[in-house]
Amino acid sequence: MHVILDKVKHQPFYLPLLLLMLGLTIISASGFVFFAFEQGVITYIALLAPCFLLLAPSLWLYTNGLVAVEPWRFKHAYIKHYLPSLLSLSLTMALLLAPNALLQKMFFTDEVVANTALTVFISVAIMLVLAVWFMQTAYYLYKLINLTKRYHQQLKDVFCDLSNKKYQWLIYITMAMLLNWIWGVLSIALDNQSIALFAPQCGQALCLITIWGFAYYGLKQQPGFANTYAQTQKPITDTDTTRAEDAASYKRSALSQEHASKIADKIQHALVQQRIYLDANLNLFKLAKHLNEPSQYVSQTLSQVMQTSFFECINNARVEEAKTKLLAGQGNVLEIAMSVGFNTRSSFYKAFKSATGQTPSQFQKAHNS
DSSP, X not given: OHXXXXXHTTOTTHHHHHHHHHHHHHHHTHHHHHHHOGGGHXXXXXXXXXXXXXHHHHHHHHHHHHHOSSOXXXXXXXXXGGHHHHHTHHXXXXXXXXXXXHHHHXXXXXXOOOOOHHHHHHHHHHHHHHHHHHHHHHHHHHHHHHHHHHHHHHHHHHBSOOTTOOXXXXXXXHHHHHHHHHHHHHHHHTTTSXXXXXXXXXXXXXXXXXXXXXXXXXXHOOOTTGGGGXXXXXXXXXXXXXXXXXXXXXXXXXXXXXXXXXXXXXXHHXXXXXXXXXXXXXXXXXHHHHHTSOHHHHHHIIIIISOSOHHHHHHHHHHHHHHHHHHHTOSOXXXXXXXXXXXXXXXXXXXXXXXXXXXXXXXXXXXXX
């Protein structure tokens, strides 16, 4: 956490990760607190509600920071994501101010507790926190799944090589969140069943593994669009939108049909005559600069007029030239892949198979036999 705290100064997208790690750390400390600080147990319990409600929105905001097309900053509008956690502080205060003897009866004995305004408030608040946590986590889990799909499409709208744009970590953290959520729900539902899998030790182990995972990927991962921040003219929509909203945005665009057709012709000229795809580091912004057109218009033209993405457009052009060189025997597969603009052998094979349904060697054999 101290490493993440140091990074926050220069890269604000680490702030939600810091809050996430803080919440997980407190939650996973139950065994230590109950063993070594028995007199602080009630205080610890009082902190659990805001910590649990801190996790999902922090993970969501951290992930948004990693997939943002511009440098991420914490905005006042993001506070709404933390409202459940902030509101649960009322339960925290009630637990801290309640008599210790009363809380001992409520949490650690089977004695009947008299119904007073305080005991009723604590009981109802705990049930509300559990319900909100259940719905909140399911909601953000759904949004993370959609974000994973969305991010992959965004990468294809801007880059023609995704070999260094890994997004599997999004799937990993979504699965980690899902596993913790399922375990938490089942442990509450089966509280009286004495099932070993739902013992506190298992929950702490799962939490510890999750902390390690977030720390590893969190400290290792950099924003997917970091190397294009300086070039960004908002060519793609925000990560919290849908394709339907994209279409609506395009309808409001100032790009006319005539202008779009001219941009399409310029793209074709750049591909066929200038062979711009040979640039291994080509991205949407470099293409837009070459065409002297706004990147938003180029992206819209590719999508609406040419019915393709930047990724598919450039790689299909590379594959077409690679096919000619393969049939002419102008080098081995790796040499040909590099000569037409691919950075890695694997990205070439993947693009070639996607475009032709064959591997390069299968293509050669089929046309040379």
